Amino acid sequence: MFNTEYDVIVVGGGHAGGEAAAAAANMGAHTLLITMSLQNIAQMSCNPAMGGIAKGQIVREIDALGGYSGIVTDKTAIQFKMLNKSKGPAMWSPRAQSDRMRFAECWRTMLEQTDKLDFYQDMVNGLLFDQDTIIGVRTSLGIEIKAKTVIITAGTFLNGLIHIGDKTFGGGRAGERASTGITEDLVKKGFEAGRMKTGTPPRVDGRSLDFSKMIEQPGDENPEKFSYLPSTKPLIKQRSCYMSYTSKEVHELLRTGFDRSPMFNGRIKSIGPRYCPSIEDKIDRFAAKERHQIFVEPEGWDTVEIYVNGFSTSLPEDVQDKALRKVPGFEQVKFFRYGYAIEYDFFPPTQLKHTLETKRIKNLYFAGQINGTTGYEEAAAQGLMAGVNAVLNIKGKKPFILKRNEAYIGVLIDDLITKGTEEPYRMFTSRAEYRTLLRQDNADLRLTPLAFELGLASKERLNRVIEKQEKTDLFVKFLTETSVKPEEINPILEAKNTAPILQSMKLFKIAARPQLDFSDIRKLESVESFIEINEIDFEIIEQTEIHVKYAGYIEKEKNQADKLTRLENVSIPANFDYSKVKSLSIEARQKLTKIQPITISQASRISGVSPSDISVLLVYMGR
Structure with missing residues (x-):
């Protein structure tokens, strides 16, 4: 199996590793994915969800570039929500609860159906170099495997250390051993390494909870989906999540364990994610706040396992037990496993090029939490980009680098490479200065043509995008050129408490009014007739409405982006x-x-x- 040299070796089978392996193989490279557990490919180590604020935009971008994350999420989702719908479209962010077991199963199935992709279960504990170039890896069995390029996507496994109260043991994830050897080889080569920390909440038995004491959180009435491909469908049925709250009593019980908390007694010296703090960190930093939200999230369609979002902790197990029982609905709770914190090695990302190749060693790429990020979506995006650039490197082609005005993925990588990070980096809409251009609804328009050039998108997929753009342009042209008479539109305007018109006016100007949405405009016979004749679907109506209502903002950002491009040159x-x-x-x-x-x-x-x-x-x- 290992007599020939691989084009690409991917070390690690998480979200970054999965996307890296898929991208490389789909671009025609002979690829090997090495993971410590084939049963845990693309495991959702933390919450059973994909997307969210800015993260949903990243999943849409991954899908538009031919990645697998959006497809797998659609096929295994149990609930879908579009967050921030009360705000402008630049802030809309899709999020899906997933069936955790089916998610990993679907990922593995899709990878196994990918041509030119081989698998091997073992630990990589050494890297092979020829001067300043990587030439392969060495496994714990002493097997040396040669490759033209290597992508390391080790997640939280590099010298991972798990903390629960005053107990500490090695591990990359609950029930799985840590990975050793890689950090040491890289440090010998002059790389700067650091430590980061993240945590996870308890998992509990849903049969022991009283959901009647909680607030139900259903999915959207008309759920959408992540992938732009027609092969995935929106959910017909959904599972609800629930919400409860901590209290002063819960906080006091948690404080009784602070003296045994690894966060407060100095055993954990590394920095955790600021925007996803542990419950003990929250009650310490926000002492005046009397309660915090707890989101009760099912782990799948059939399992009774529940993820207690908002209760991430590394406090002793007896303290976790006593405190959680005081949260409404958790009085009789049974634990599947306790929350824990994990420390792991990372490498400051300023040591990378924009391609995610290391500056110090040729043909070596880093993707995911090894670069100091947190989150499945951020990891998957880096994996895809590393996989693409590794193959382009082998082929001697120009690297694929997304600019800040082209994608959230471009913002993510540029922030990491240019600014570095001293705490786990998480994407937010506020990090993107061109977020009106980088919406979740237009990721296919922005990126699918680029994916087609790379060989990651089919001609059929590209044609769908071209049709979407052409029909959107056609609809905008119709609204720009078509006038409406006062007697047709004024009853609609008056019903919406917006000023009537005194003479005929172009539909574009009417549709731009903030008081109206396109369901109001569709009451006009001419508009509904145009939609039917031209087979205008929901996606095109949404694109057109955003264009009409935000034309000024979009044009302003495009002008700013043009200035950026001049400096990029x-x-x-x-x-x-x-x-x-x-x-x-x-x-x-x-x-x-x-x-x-x-x-x-x-x-x-x-x-x-x-x-x-x-x-x-x-x-x-x-x-």
């Missing part, structure tokens, strides 16, 4: 010596030397590099 020579540019501040020289930005635009986003430093560089580059 001003490249900086490789290994540029910033010490020679005496007009730069000392901090700028240090930061620029460390990060080695490839364009002026990237340089401008580095913390500590001022606008005056950028002006100096522009002059130096002849601009």
Whole structure:
């Protein structure tokens, strides 16, 4: 099996590893996925959900680029919600509860049906180098496997350490051993390594809960889906989630365990995710707050296992037990397993290029939590991009780098490479300065043409996108050119408490009014007739409505993005010596030397590099 050299070896079978292996194999590369457990491919280690604020946009982008995450989520979802619908479309974020067991099963099935992809179960505990180039890996059985490129997606397994109260033991996830050897080999090669921490809440028996004391949280009445492919369908039936609250009494009981908490007694020295804190961290940091939300999430269609979202903790098991029993509905709770914290190695991502190849070692790529991120979606996006760029590298082709105005994935990777991170990085809509352009509804329009060029999207898929764009343009043209008379539209306007018109007016201007939505416009016979004749579906109506109502904002962001593109075109020579540019501040020289930005635009986003430093560089580059 290992006599020949692989094009790509992917180390780790989580969300990053799955997308990396799928992308590489689908681009024609002979790929090997090595994982410590074939039974746990794409395991949902934490909450049984995909998407959410900004994360949902990433899943849509992965799907538009030919990744598997959106398809698997649609096939295994038990509930779907579009978050932030009360806000503008730039903030709308899809989220789905998943059947955790079926999710992993579906992922494995799809990977096994992918041509040119081999599997091997073993631990990689050594890396093979030829000077500053990686040439393969060594497993715990002493087997050496050669490859042209290697992608490491080790998640929380690198020297993983699990904490529950005053108990500590090695592990990459509950019930699974940690991975050793890789960090040590990389540090010997001069890489900087660090430690991060994340945590997970208890899993409990749903049969022991009283849901009548909780607030039901049903899915959307008309659920959508993640994948743009017609092969997946929206949910017909859904499972509800529930919500409860902690109280002062719960907080006091939790505080009794603080002296045995690894977070507070100094045993955990690494930093955890700021936006997903443990329950003990929440009651310590927000001491004045009398209660916190607890989301009660089923783990699947048939299982009774429940995920207690909002109660992430590493407190001793007896404290977890006493405190959770005081939460309404949990009085008779039975634990499947206690919450725990996990510490693991990561490598500051400023050591990477935008392709996710390491600067220090050629043909070696990092993706996922090894880069300091948190979340399935962020990991999957990095895996896909690493897989694509590894193959392009082998083929001697131009790398595939998404700009900040092209995708949330572009924002994610640029933030990591340019700014680095000292705490687990999570994507938010606020991190994207062009979020009106980067909506979840138009990811296919933005990215599927690029996926087609890479060989990750079929001609049929591209044709669907072209048809969507053409019909949207046609609908916008119709609204721009068609007038409506006062006697036709005024009854509708008056019913919506917006000013009537005194003379005929173009439909585009009427439809742009914030008081109206397109269900109001469709009451006009001319509009409904146009929709029927041209077979305009929901997606196209949504695209058109967003275009009409937000045309000014979209145009403004496009202009800003054009300015960004001009700076992106001003490249900086490789290994540029910033010490020679005496007009730069000392901090700028240090930061620029460390990060080695490839364009002026990237340089401008580095913390500590001022606008005056950028002006100096522009002059130096002849601009």
